[in-house]
Amino acid sequence: xxxxxxxxxxxxxxxxxxxxxxxxxxxxxxxxxxxxxxxxxxxxxxxxxxxxxxxxxxxxxxxxxxxxxxxxxxxxxxxxxxxxxxxxxxxxxxxxxxxxxxxxxxxxxxxxxxxxxxxxxxxxxxxxxxxxxxxxxxxxxxxxxxxxxxxxxxxxxxxxxxxxxxxxxxxxxxxxxxxxxxxxxxxxxxxxxxxxxxxxxxxxxxxxxxxxxxxxxxxxxxxxxxxxxxxxxxxxxxxxxxxxxxxxxxxxxxxxxxxxxxxxxxxxxxxxxxxxxxxxxxxxxxxxxxxxxxxxxxxxxxxxxxxx
Ligand code: DHB
Numbered sequence: 523x524x525x526x527x528x529x530x531x532x533x534x535x536x537x538x539x540x541x542x543x544x545x546x547x548x549x550x551x552x553x554x555x556x557x558x559x560x561x562x563x564x565x566x567x568x569x570x571x572x573x574x575x576x577x578x579x580x581x582x583x584x585x586x587x588x589x590x591x592x593x594x595x596x597x598x599x600x601x602x603x604x605x606x607x608x609x610x611x612x613x614x615x616x617x618x619x620x621x622x623x624x625x626x627x628x629x630x631x632x633x634x635x636x637x638x639x640x641x642x643x644x645x646x647x648x649x650x651x652x653x654x655x656x657x658x659x660x661x662x663x664x665x666x667x668x669x670x671x672x673x674x675x676x677x678x679x680x681x682x683x684x685x686x687x688x689x690x691x692x693x694x695x696x697x698x699x700x701x702x703x704x705x706x707x708x709x710x711x712x713x714x715x716x717x718x719x720x721x722x723x724x725x726x727x728x729x730x731x732x733x734x735x736x737x738x739x740x741x742x743x744x745x746x747x748x749x750x751x752x753x754x755x756x757x758x759x760x761x762x763x764x765x766x767x768x769x770x771x772x773x774x775x776x777x778x779x780x781x782x783x784x785x786x787x788x789x790x791x792x793x794x795x796x797x798x799x800x801x802x803x804x805x806x807x808x809x810x811x812x813x814x815x816x817x818x819x820x821x822x823x824x825x826x827x828x829x830x
Pocket of ligand 1: 542566574589592594619645650737
């Protein structure tokens with residue numbers, strides 16, 4: 523049984539797409555609806571459509587990816603209109619990423635008006651905005667007040683997409699804040715911000731925006747993703763689910779995320795590399811592991827990572 527529950531939101535499969543990857547257009551979202559992905563996460567949206575940063579803005583190599591997309595999206599009303607005209611057969615996570623607190627309040631308000639949105643994934647971790655170097659997920663002073671204001675009017679299940687943290691005390695402090703609110707889930711982690719990949723032959727950067735700096739994803743970020751998932755699992759209220767994201771390209775990677783405490787997972791870089799069939803392949807690989815280990819459900823081993 524590879525189904526999952528995100529604090530009561532039932533997923534037919536614990537594996538879905540990570541926001542940003544192949545989930546921006548009508549075609550891409552239709553493909554996800556028709557796939558075996560356990561849910562559909564939409565591209566982080568803003569109030570108005572955005573073209574994003576100049577090209578090239580994505581590059582991948584064997585063990586990682588770097589991106590500086592700059593939030594290209596069709597605007598929240600495109601996503602809400604798309605959902606309105608579609609038959610929905612699995613949970614829909616509307617990812618929003620306003621450029622200001624006010625814009626985020628507006629986006630959450632609009633999402634609340636749609637019966638097709640199962641949950642909101644509030645993205646506090648976009649690293650790629652030109653001239654906006656501060657990231658909400660790292661602003662420990664402002665985050666509490668911001669979330670408090672949201673729950674004054676929000677009625678939808680709401681989760682928060684977080685950046686990676688590298689100190690225990692940072693995760694402790696964020697968890698202390700989140701534990702005060704009726705949050706459904708967190709998704710961790712977003713890409714490692716401000717990485718740099720270079721081409722030694724050309725002696726140059728590989729993407730054009732921000733002098734080549736961008737968010738790092740793919741296999742190389744798995745240890746950071748697992749660390750964040752596991753630390754949040756120990757510090758968060760048990761009714762706040764964790765969606766693990768980062769460095770997943772096999773069933774074994776998914777098993778590891780769940781051992782660390784994830785209730786479900788998202789696939790970013792590997793989904794872009796492999797396409798829509800990735801969900802079926804990962805489901806098969808995870809199912810084989812569960813059969814071998816005689817686990818009947820994810821709850822049999824979720825969060826049960828052992829120390830030595
Ligand atoms: C973008 C990148 C992110 O990591 C994110 O969370 C949101 C947007 C982007 O560059 O489009």
